[in-house]
Amino acid sequence: MISPYGMKHFWMLWFVKSSYSNSSCKMIPSVKRLLTSGTAVNYSRSVAPIIKAEPTRGLVDESVKIEITHLLPNEQITLHSKLLSEDNDWWMSYAHYVSDVEGNVRVSHDKSWGGSYTGQEQMGFIWSMKLAPGSREGMRLRKRDVTTPLSVTVSVHSGWISHNFDQETVLASVVLERFYMAPGTTRLQFRNGRVVGTLFLPPGPGPFPAVLDMWGGGGGLVEYRAALFASRGFAALALAYIRHEDLPPAKEVFDPSLSYFEEAFVALESHPKIAKGRVALVGLSLGFTVALLMAAELRNIHPKCLVCISGSHFNLIKDGNSILFQDANDHESKFKFAEDGAVIWKYIPLPFTDPESMVKLDKIRCPLLIICGDDDQNWPAFESAFEIQNLMKVAGNDHLLTTVVYPQTGHLIEPPYTPHFRSTRFKLHSTNKIVKVLWGGSTKPHSDAQEDSWKKILAYLENHLVLEHPAVNQSKL
CATH class of the missing domain: 2.60.40.2240 (Acyl-CoA thioester hydrolase/BAAT N-terminal domain)
Structure with missing residues (x-):
């Protein structure tokens, strides 16, 4: 015996089938699947999705x-x-x-x-x-x-x-x-002498392993990666060093002795919530170069490890100025442009023929993780990665190096699920002119690279800042 509910389906399917048999119109594929599956389905919504x-x-x-x-x-x-x-x-x-x-x-x-x-x-x-x-x-x-x-x-x-x-x-x-901040994460304005930044501390009493977090030539005080580091158990100082209202003039900050960055490292490591001797450097783009310079040239600081993303060993910092932003006109012959007019800067340092313009990689004495994409159109990060590998091999310290290259990935390798930007507007420091910059990458592989690289970065930091020293108090989510 067919129940009233089942009868309703019986008549519905009979009507659809007989209508189809007696007409020349084509059957809707979804209806055809239902008729051939033998499954009676109610087409009306009895419950809202x-x-x-x-x-x-x-x-x-x-x-x-x-x-x-x-x-x-x-x-x-x-x-x-x-x-x-x-x-x-x-x-x-x-x-x-x-x-x-x-x-x-x-x-x-x-x-x-x-x-x-x-x-x-x-x-x-x-x-x-x-x-x-x-x-x-x-x-x-x-x-x-x-x-x-x-x-x-x-x-x-x-x-x-x-x-x-x-x-x-x-x-x-x-x-x-x-x-960006897990419950219990603390955000503090950080001012110590010339040093300007924001300090993020994980939940708990500490002391914590720490990261000195440096972004690139866009300048300002960029906090979201440092906030995530703290949410994952690492204290992090987001450091301002270009285009911030509280900074001294650029020439004083970009001191040839790198004294500003040395002060920042010392101030972070001296903080009572930071585990002494457990500080890493993380840099993207220009921050990549700064991190290498700090590890190679500053003898009074001892970073535990480096994480360098989408940058180069080409030394941008000379005589207190950034070659890319202060003297761009001297390099216009090396500018290239995409079809939509976006500028490509990656060829400015190429080829790497002048040793005096490169960071002295033979002086690196701590583990180094390099992350880059092979479609970086903003800076020769991909080319630099292999050059760094060769130079460190010659110097006998390539055992300290780990290199991860992602296919079809551009310059802006950010935390997971950040939307991909192949090109965006960019403000030049010297003229305040807005230009369109090509960063590179394709959306799907670039997004995969962001997710995978973040996991690798966190694991790398934990391996060098925490697991080697289990006594360090690290807050976990």
């Missing part, structure tokens, strides 16, 4: 599991994500999915069939974000206030759509809060 996210609140380097339930079987849906940056620019991504026979979509397991990314990508809804249509061009998504989270709204729409999301009906939505 639900979107689940775990966790809804977490650190920005944590992955999120998203599942949509109570959809129709084999239903086409669009997963749409958006956030409003601190610059008041909207960022967004979208992806097309098809629910399974039970009406579920599991983003971590199911494939996206189109949109901002394709394939099985658990975190694609964030790392594939681009500026929304109508936004200013060439902007970069960077967090300035690390005490507040990024708020990402994830919504589900019926059908496969690619625009006008605000005009479409939302079946379900959830807001994710993505934090």
Whole structure:
């Protein structure tokens, strides 16, 4: 005997089948699958779709599991994500999915069939974000206030759509809060003599292993990586050394003796919450060169290890000036330009023929991790990595070197799930002129590199700052 509920499906399938048999129109593929599968399915929504996210609140380097339930079987849906940056620019991504026979979509397991990314990508809804249509061009998504989270709204729409999301009906939505500071992490303004920065301390009494964190030629005080280091158990000083209102004039900061950076290291290591002798240097781009110079030239400090990202052993710091930003006109003959007009600076130091313009790598006496992409169009990081390897081999200290090169990866290798920027606007220090700079990389491999390199960096720091010295008090999440 067929129940009333079963009878409803019986008549629905009979009607669809008989209508198809008596007409010349083509059967909808999803209906055809239902008829051939022998599964009776209710096409009406008796329960509203639900979107689940775990966790809804977490650190920005944590992955999120998203599942949509109570959809129709084999239903086409669009997963749409958006956030409003601190610059008041909207960022967004979208992806097309098809629910399974039970009406579920599991983003971590199911494939996206189109949109901002394709394939099985658990975190694609964030790392594939681009500026929304109508936004200013060439902007970069960077967090300035690390005490507040990024708020990402994830919504589900019926059908496969690619625009006008605000005009479409939302079946379900959830807001994710993505934090840079774990609960209990402390943020302190750091002023010691000339040294300007922000100190982040993990939860707990300490003392903690520490990182002196140095960004590149863009300048300012960049805190988000240091905040994440502290959230993962390492005290971190985000150091300002270019374009900050509290810094002395550039020539005094870029002292040929590197005294500013020496002062910063000593001040950090002398802090009562820092484990003496357990301080690493982390530098990206220009910070890469500074870290090498500190380890090679400063005899009064002893970094435990170096992590150098997307930079070169070409010495930018001479006579108190940065060659790239102060004397760019002297190198215009080496500028190249992409089809869209973005400037490529990577050829300025090439070829590496003048030993006096290079960091003296034979003086490096601590472990060194180099991370770079083979499509870096901003600086010859890829070429430098192999040159450094050869020079250190000749010097007999290549046993200290670990090199990781990522394919189709550009210059801006940042913490996990940060959207990829192939080119953005950039402000030159000497003239305040805005130019478009080509960083390089392709979105999917670059994003994979960011996720993998962050894991390697944390493991490297733990191996050299913690595991070798188990007595160090390191807070863990």
